[in-house]
Amino acid sequence: MNRTALVTEVLERLKRVLPVTDRPIALHEPTFVGTEWQYVKECLDTGWVSSVGNFVDRFAAELASFTGAKYVIPTVNGTAALHTCLKLVPIEPGDEVLVPALTFIATANAVSYCGAIPHVVDSAPDTLGVDPYKLGDYLADIAEVTVEGCINRRTGRRIRALIGVHVLGHPFDVDPIQTICRRFRLDLVEDAAESLGSYYKGQHTGTFGTVAALSFNGNKTVTTGGGGAVLTNDATLAARAAHLTTVAKQPHAWRYDHDAIGYNYRMPNLNAALGLAQLENLPSLLVQKRTLAARYQAAFADLPGVEFVAEPVFAKSNYWLNALRLCDATDGVRDELLEKTHQAGILTRPLWTALHRQQTYQDCPRMALTTAEQLATEVINLPSSAHLGGSNE
Structure with missing residues (x-):
């Protein structure tokens, strides 16, 4: 033809x-088609439209219930969630992070925000995500594991983590990727921005890695207008994520003391209200x-x-x-x-x-x-x- x-x-x-x-x-x-108008109106009627309000907590709880993640920290967008994930690993300036060639540019940008270097890897034709078998052979050729971690022999830099992207909502092949991460001492960070409602061997995406990021942009299956979330099963990382995304402010009724360089990444209550209604459907x-x-x-x-x-x-x-x-x-x-x-x-x-x-x-x-x-x-x-x-x- x-x-x-x-x-x-x-x-x-x-x-x-x-x-x-x-x-x-x-x-x-x-x-x-659901309670979006009702929930958003409640925010407007009560004045709770910003980053504090019961809808944020309810949205996080429902996301945790749906995905099976132990902890969910809502954020202002998916890129902020991924940046936070990388700070939790933690990715340090000068580190290399393995990133698939086929992904939205925000995946690599989040690496750059940390002062780190994206190291671009190939895709698998059946998942569109990272090809674990090509990657394993490649790392065996260019990397060595030392007491300092996985070192790129060609650049001398530490390869710290792999960002696995569930491309178009299709889960990548998690098991062999996890094997590679263990072999080369890499943290697995899941970019699950597109995969809410997707499962790998019966387990929801975003619950396999050290941390994961979701997105609720206007073009996603569930939207909060603009929003994201950090997912993790680690209580210490969850507490750190909540702290960093609220500008690292120490709890106090009126003082503004901050103990780290944090980020104003909190999801507003107004957005969470929209998202909660979306989750119901x-x-x-x-x-x-x-x-x-x-x-x-x-x-x-x-x-x-x-x-x-x-x-x-x-x-x-x-x-x-x-x-x-x-x-x-x-x-x-x-x-x-x-x-x-x-x-x-x-x-x-x-x-x-x-x-x-x-x-x-x-x-x-x-x-x-x-x-x-x-x-x-x-x-x-x-x-x-x-x-x-x-x-x-």
């Missing part, structure tokens, strides 16, 4: 899945999203050269963003498809520009990134709002 014919066929199949509408179909937009949102994913998968099952990106066999995904992989496609087909879908009011997008192609990270240490580079040219994200998984009559 030539390029034009393939693009036309993909577009027609998308139209069969998606509803007929007189406005563009967004990539991902929030669904407000999360199970139904996840059902709708999986219904939509099943429709996409069925629609493209018999189209040669096009593969729906399905959840790994060991995982249950929230299908935050559905995706197609244009396998072995002729040059230019992805970009033409992006153009044609946008012209048709279907707001698709490619994956992120790979980290080592970003101007700010071109000179970072990296392994061979053959799979990540290939995926970056082949994967296209499809409209994935939960409401699209409702009736398609």
